[in-house]
Amino acid sequence: MNTDHSIDTISAPSHIIPRIKVFGNSPSPEEIRDNYIAKNLPFILTGDACLSTNSIPWKVFDEWLVCSENGQVSQLDVEHIIRHYGEDVVPVADCSKQEYGTHPKTEMKFTEFLSRMGGGDCCLYLKDYHFVRMHEDVKLYETPAYFTSDWLNEYCVDNGKDDYRFVYLGSTGSWTPFHADVLHSFSWSANIVGKKRWILYPPGKEELMKDQLGNLPFDVTIEPYTLPTHPSYPHRVEVTQSSREIIFVPSGWHHQVHNLETTLSVNHNWFNGCNAEKCWNYLKYNLQLVEKEISEFKDSMTDWESHCQVLLRAHMGFHFEDFIEILIHIANKRLGMNRPQVFDLVALRDMFRQIANVNSSSRTTIETLVKEINKTLQYYI
C-alpha cells in the first residue's frame, strides 16, 4: 500500500493521518478495511482514482464545476446548478450563531443560498442536503469501493427511509462545530473542490474537554484547547484535506471542520460489520443516560421502559428496535445472496449474540437468523 506518513503530520506524533494514494484498484478494499477501518483509524485517500469509477471521473466534476478564465482552477458552475437544482429547498446553517451547542439551521431555496454566498455572506453553510435521495436519477458521484459496505444507507434506501448521504457547500470561513457523528457512525467526506481543515480527537479524549457541567466545547480553535499545556492537546490531530481527497472519520472520533476555501463536498455516515458494535454500545450508553434522567418515575409508570426508548429515539434518532431492524434486514439480504458474505455474516452473528440479551420483540427472528448464519458459515470457516 502506498502511504505517505510524512505529509501534514500534525501536533500529535502518536496520531498521524496517513495519505493513501489510490492507483486503479489498489489498495484493495480489504486492505483498507483491515488496516484502517476495522482499527477505527482516520486516513485520507488521494489520487484521482478515488473519485472515479472505472477511470471515469464522477459526473459532479463535469457538471458542477467549470475552469476559471485562466484555465487553472475549477470553480462552481453556478449557472448550471441554479438551472437544474435552484428550486431545491436546502438546509442552511448560520455559522455566526450558537444555539444548543451547534449552529442554528434554516431552510431556503438553493438559488437563494448561492446568491447570498456569492454576495459574500460567509456565515451561511449549506449542509445535510439529501441530494442523492432528492435526485435518484442524477448519479453525481459513486460511493468509493472502500465504503460500499454500508448497512445503514442500504437499509434506508431499501425501505424508503431518510438516508445519511449529504452534499455540503460553504465559502471560506464556514465551519462545523465540535461534535461526533450520529450514533458514532463512520463518515467519509470527499472534497469536490476546495480545502478543509480537520481537527480530530480519538474516542474518549473528549472527556478531557468537558466543562464542570459535563458540556463539550463548541469551538476547539480557541484557548484553552489550543494550549499545549491543555490535557487534551497531545491527542489532538489536525490535517488539511485538499480538493479531490477523501477523508475517513472513524467511529466516535470528535471533530471540528473549517472550510479554508469555498468547498463543495459529499459525505456519508454509515456503519457496517466493523463498527456496528461501537454504535450499539453507544446506543446502550445513551439508554442508561435516559434511564437515569427519568429514574424517579420508574415505579409509578407502567410503561417506563418503552418511554425510555421513545426518549432515546428522540435524542439519538434511533431506539433499540430501530437498530435491530437494520441488522435483521441486512442479515436476511446477506443470507439470500448466492456468494456468501462471510465478513458480514460473522459480524451480524456477533451482533445478534449480544442483542439476544436484550428484551427485544424480535428475539425469535434473531434466534432463527443465528441458526441460518451458522448453517451458511459452516462451509466457509
Ligand SMILES: O=C(O)CCC(=O)C(=O)O
Ligand atoms: O465538512 C464539514 O463541515 C463537516 C463534515 C463532518 O462533520 C463529517 O463528515 O463527519
Ligand SMILES: [Fe+2]
Ligand atoms: Fe461529522
